[in-house]
Amino acid sequence: MAIKRRGFRKIFGIILLLLVIVGAVMAWIGYQAFMGPSVSDKQEYLYVKTSDTFDDVLHTVTEQQIVKNPDFFRYVAETMEYPGNIKPGRYKLIEGMSNRRLIGNLRGGYQEAVKFRFENIRLKENFAALLGKNFEADSASFIEILNKEDIAESYGFTVENFFTMFVPNTYEIYWNTAPNKIIARFHDEYNKFWTAERKEKATAINLTTQEVSILASIVKGEALHTDEMPDIAGLYLNRLEKGMLLQADPTVIFANNDFTIRRVLNKHLTVDNPYNTYRYKGLPPGPIMLPSIASIDAVLNHQKHEYIYMCAKDDFSGYHNFAKTQAEHLINARKFQRALNERNIMR
Structure with a gap:
C-alpha cells in the first residue's frame, strides 16, 4: 500500500510539475x-x-x-x-x-496627422500629384476637384483662379481625409490668411484677393530673392495703373508651356494665349504658379517708386536693374543680352 501511495505521489508530482511548466509556458x-x-x-x-x-x-x-x-x-x-x-x-x-x-x-483610431507642407508648386497637376502622394486619395481625385468649375464657384473663385485659394504653408491633416474635405480645409485656411488688414490693403491697390495672388505669382516667378519682391511688385502695379502691358517673361514661359526656356525670344512672345502679358493687357486669368506668402505680402506692401522697366543684372546674381525710361532700360537689356551671348545661353 505504501509503495502504491509513493507511486501515486510521484505520478501526481510529475503531473503537477508538467502543469506548472505548461502554465508557465502559456x-x-x-x-x-x-x-x-x-x-x-x-x-x-x-x-x-x-x-x-x-x-x-x-x-x-x-x-x-x-x-x-x-x-x-x-x-x-x-x-x-x-x-x-x-x-x-x-x-x-x-x-x-x-x-x-x-x-x-x-x-x-488614434492615428497621426500628416504634416503637409507645400511651396514652389507650378501647376495644378503638380499639386494634385503631391496631394495624392501624401493622402489616401489618388491624384486623379484631386485634379478632378481642382478642374471643376462648379466647385471653384462654390468657394467664390473661377476655375482659372481657383489655384490661388491654396496658401503655401504647413497643415496637419489626417491621411484618410476625403479630398473634398481637404479642399474645404484649405478654404478655411485661406479665409484665416486673408485678414481684414490684408483685404484693406488689396482694396487700396484696386485688386481683389484673387488678383493679388495672381500678381504675386508673377512676382514670385521674377524674383530669386525675397528682398527684391516689393520692388518688382511696385513696378507691375505702376504698369497696371498706367494701363501698360505687364510684359512679364514668366507669363510668356507659362503661356508657351515650356519651362526649360532660359532666354525669352521674339518667337515666344507671339503665342496667342491669355497668359502672354506681352499680347494681353492686365493680369492673366489665373496664377502662373502658387504664390508664396512672401510674394503676396510683397504685393500688399509693395515699394512705391516710379520704375516701369526692369532687366536681370548681367552678373547673374538674380537681382534686377530698374529703370524709369525705355532708354535706360535698353542699356540694361543690351548688357544682359551680351552676358547671355557670352555664356552661350540662346534659348
Whole structure:
C-alpha cells in the first residue's frame, strides 16, 4: 500500500510539475503576445485604407514585416475584438511597441496627422500629384476637384483662379481625409490668411484677393530673392495703373508651356494665349504658379517708386536693374543680352 501511495505521489508530482511548466509556458506566450515587444523597425507607419478589412490589415502587417509574429498579432486582435472595429488611418509605429498597444491605437483610431507642407508648386497637376502622394486619395481625385468649375464657384473663385485659394504653408491633416474635405480645409485656411488688414490693403491697390495672388505669382516667378519682391511688385502695379502691358517673361514661359526656356525670344512672345502679358493687357486669368506668402505680402506692401522697366543684372546674381525710361532700360537689356551671348545661353 505504501509503495502504491509513493507511486501515486510521484505520478501526481510529475503531473503537477508538467502543469506548472505548461502554465508557465502559456503565461510566457500570453505575455509575449500581448505585452512583449512586437513591432519591428521595418516601417514607420501602418496605413489602413478606408475599404480595408481585418484580413487586409493582417496581410499588410505580414507582408511589410511590421510585427515579429503575425500569429500573435492575429490572436491579440481577435481577443481585443479589433476585426469588427477597423478604422482607417495613418498609424505611427514605434519599434518594440506591444501588440496590445498597437491594436489599441488601431481600434481607437488614434492615428497621426500628416504634416503637409507645400511651396514652389507650378501647376495644378503638380499639386494634385503631391496631394495624392501624401493622402489616401489618388491624384486623379484631386485634379478632378481642382478642374471643376462648379466647385471653384462654390468657394467664390473661377476655375482659372481657383489655384490661388491654396496658401503655401504647413497643415496637419489626417491621411484618410476625403479630398473634398481637404479642399474645404484649405478654404478655411485661406479665409484665416486673408485678414481684414490684408483685404484693406488689396482694396487700396484696386485688386481683389484673387488678383493679388495672381500678381504675386508673377512676382514670385521674377524674383530669386525675397528682398527684391516689393520692388518688382511696385513696378507691375505702376504698369497696371498706367494701363501698360505687364510684359512679364514668366507669363510668356507659362503661356508657351515650356519651362526649360532660359532666354525669352521674339518667337515666344507671339503665342496667342491669355497668359502672354506681352499680347494681353492686365493680369492673366489665373496664377502662373502658387504664390508664396512672401510674394503676396510683397504685393500688399509693395515699394512705391516710379520704375516701369526692369532687366536681370548681367552678373547673374538674380537681382534686377530698374529703370524709369525705355532708354535706360535698353542699356540694361543690351548688357544682359551680351552676358547671355557670352555664356552661350540662346534659348
